[in-house]
Amino acid sequence: MPAHERLTAAIVTANDDNRPALVPFITAGYPEPGEFINTLRAIAEVGDVIELGIPFSDPMADGMTIQRSSYVALQEGVSLEWIFGELEMAGVLGTPLVMMSYLNPLLAFGYERLAERARATGVCAFIVPDLPYEECEELRQALEKEGLGLIQLVTPATPRERLKMLCDASRGFVYAVTITGITGGDAGLPDDLADYLDDVASVAEIPVCAGFGIRGPDDVANVARHAAGAIVGSALVEVLEEGRDPKAFLRTLGGK
Amino acid sequence: MKSQLGADEARFLLEAQINGELPDERGRFGPFGGRYVPETLVPAFERLEEGVRRYLHDREFQHDYRRELREWVGRPTALSHAPQLSERWGTDVWLKREDLAHTGAHKINNAIGQALLAKRLGAKRVIAETGAGQHGVASAAACARVGLPCSVYMGAVDIERQAPNVDRMNRLGAEVVAVETGDKTLRAAIDEALRNWVTDPSGIYYLLGSAVGAHPYPYLVRELQSVIGLEARQQMISQAGGLPDVVFACVGGGSNAIGLFYPLLADDIELVGVEAGGTGDGLGENAATLATGTPGVLQGSYTMILQDGDGQVQETHSISAGLDYSGVGPEHALLQATGRVRYVSASDDESLAALEELCETEGILTALETSHAYAAARKWSQENPGKRVLIGNSGRGDKDMPTLTKYPARIRTHARA
Numbered sequence A: 001m002p003a004h005e006r007l008t009a010a011i012v013t014a015n016d017d018n019r020p021a022l023v024p025f026i027t028a029g030y031p032e033p034g035e036f037i038n039t040l041r042a043i044a045e046v047g048d049v050i051e052l053g054i055p056f057s058d059p060m061a062d063g064m065t066i067q068r069s070s071y072v073a074l075q076e077g078v079s080l081e082w083i084f085g086e087l088e089m090a091g092v093l094g095t096p097l098v099m100m101s102y103l104n105p106l107l108a109f110g111y112e113r114l115a116e117r118a119r120a121t122g123v124c125a126f127i128v129p130d131l132p133y134e135e136c137e138e139l140r141q142a143l144e145k146e147g148l149g150l151i152q153l154v155t156p157a158t159p160r161e162r163l164k165m166l167c168d169a170s171r172g173f174v175y176a177v178t179i180t181g182i183t184g185g186d187a188g189l190p191d192d193l194a195d196y197l198d199d200v201a202s203v204a205e206i207p208v209c210a211g212f213g214i215r216g217p218d219d220v221a222n223v224a225r226h227a228a229g230a231i232v233g234s235a236l237v238e239v240l241e242e243g244r245d246p247k248a249f250l251r252t253l254g255g256k
Numbered sequence B: 001m002k003s004q005l006g007a008d009e010a011r012f013l014l015e016a017q018i019n020g021e022l023p024d025e026r027g028r029f030g031p032f033g034g035r036y037v038p039e040t041l042v043p044a045f046e047r048l049e050e051g052v053r054r055y056l057h058d059r060e061f062q063h064d065y066r067r068e069l070r071e072w073v074g075r076p077t078a079l080s081h082a083p084q085l086s087e088r089w090g091t092d093v094w095l096k097r098e099d100l101a102h103t104g105a106h107k108i109n110n111a112i113g114q115a116l117l118a119k120r121l122g123a124k125r126v127i128a129e130t131g132a133g134q135h136g137v138a139s140a141a142a143c144a145r146v147g148l149p150c151s152v153y154m155g156a157v158d159i160e161r162q163a164p165n166v167d168r169m170n171r172l173g174a175e176v177v178a179v180e181t182g183d184k185t186l187r188a189a190i191d192e193a194l195r196n197w198v199t200d201p202s203g204i205y206y207l208l209g210s211a212v213g214a215h216p217y218p219y220l221v222r223e224l225q226s227v228i229g230l231e232a233r234q235q236m237i238s239q240a241g242g243l244p245d246v247v248f249a250c251v252g253g254g255s256n257a258i259g260l261f262y263p264l265l266a267d268d269i270e271l272v273g274v275e276a277g278g279t280g281d282g283l284g285e286n287a288a289t290l291a292t293g294t295p296g297v298l299q300g301s302y303t304m305i306l307q308d309g310d311g312q313v314q315e316t317h318s319i320s321a322g323l324d325y326s327g328v329g330p331e332h333a334l335l336q337a338t339g340r341v342r343y344v345s346a347s348d349d350e351s352l353a354a355l356e357e358l359c360e361t362e363g364i365l366t367a368l369e370t371s372h373a374y375a376a377a378r379k380w381s382q383e384n385p386g387k388r389v390l391i392g393n394s395g396r397g398d399k400d401m402p403t404l405t406k407y408p409a410r411i412r413t414h415a416r417a
């Protein structure tokens, strides 16, 4: 089965267990490159799918927390090449991985090589926040050759016809951005979130995971009634930043 | 994605460009350009593109735009002969005086055009980025003129070195937002403006200041700045007795250069874009994107950028805030690939010396950005005596006083030498 279907299966398994899939996000190699694999193993025990952020110099869709973690990781020499090397050494994690990267590091790496290395290291799909559907064909094809998916993002600003197109094009899951804004906001989830997520779910034929602004157990519970999974990014990165235990934090949110 | 062109393809693309067929419907200038933006902004870009299609060449819009250019900006700007400089250089030197436009640089041509567009699109407020502060001041003034609130994102480094412009923006009613992230210069300011735009894509109009970014900005800015080249072409014929042999313009994002070059593409004129050579050739020592960069995606567009082998965008250095940028407009990337425009660089020191020489010979304090064009034109003149030279004098240098006062001794030495 193509790798992106493993992703879908992991989410469905969680839902069959009567709980939302928990998708922790970390910036790869942050805060300590030496701790990367240990951190990954720890969160793999709780998370159903792991989203790995590839640091980039111009994270235009990210708030302060992820900007900061990206900056530090780059200072520490973290690169795609290094990340793949670490994943190869770590061996099979058991939990499917998704990579979140801005386009330019992927372009520089080369799409074909990217897809091969990704498949070989347990990466099932990519999320590329600055690659809208209209520009994605070349990358989508390269990934598809290796059975990898390109996950599409939808937002509250996405018009209805476009929503259908994006949901149909997405592989693994559909990433529903909860807010009109960047990551790391603490303004809380919008009041009309339920209607929006229900809308996306009604259009999508694969599971929908909600992300942006999900910080604690209440947010996860709030989202769980209307989406198959919850993506937790900035809040987890802050836990790592403060040197707290990521596994303990994720346990407060659910997970496997 | 590819970036090299075969000879046939280059000819074909240049012809398409001259015929006004670029960008294509996907926002491409050959391989360059496109629209690489977060999904939240896609509908906003589609609305903007629709608005540009509907209004930009519409009679009523053009009527309002031209009236503002004439009665408020003060166009046409003068074409000045530079007799002393001509004598020194051994060429016949002419200056297109964008420094005489309202607020002191070419930036106003674009700002008032986009402000009129924002009004028609029903925007509630305007955001803009600025490097040198000239686009910030122009946006502040244009927004006051059309009655829209304006916030300007500006890197902390630039706030310090372009202090006079910060005060001007405030007085013109704009809010100046200091950007402390990233490299704290123009690139960080654009990132931060984009982050803000994402919070209210339907209420905010993003008034981008150069011919960069995602489609349709490079096209929109070119169209609004082409007035420079259209005027200069006519003025050269009537005042100088013919078209120039060569034209120089400085290139940051590339808006004054594309505005001057675009109407001259079909003519038999050598076109030279001048980037910031900074203090040296190493990565991080300059902002010579076309000369030393490689293709990549930055801030919405596939173009030439300064990056390392991992695709991380590199910090730049230039004495001039307006050229201190790691990317460049995609249309310039194409003009370089087809060979129609040659791109060179001038160092910080050469530009400072050129600034001083212009002050002394013609009584014009030009902007540090603009000085780069003079430095390159001066060199060219030494090898091409007797030719007719046109320089795009993109802006005035009053804003650069905080930087210039740091170099008094050096400048005096140059002047005496």
Ligand SMILES: Cc1ncc(COP(=O)(O)O)c(C=O)c1O
Binding pocket: B105, B106, B131, B132, B133, B134, B135, B209, B210, B211, B250, B251, B252, B253, B254, B255, B256, B257, B321, B322, B323, B367, B369, B370, B394, B395, B396
């Ligand atoms: C006077 C002047 N010239 C040139 C530039 C560079 O911008 P562009 O390359 O878009 O003309 C600036 C930018 O701030 C400027 O203020």
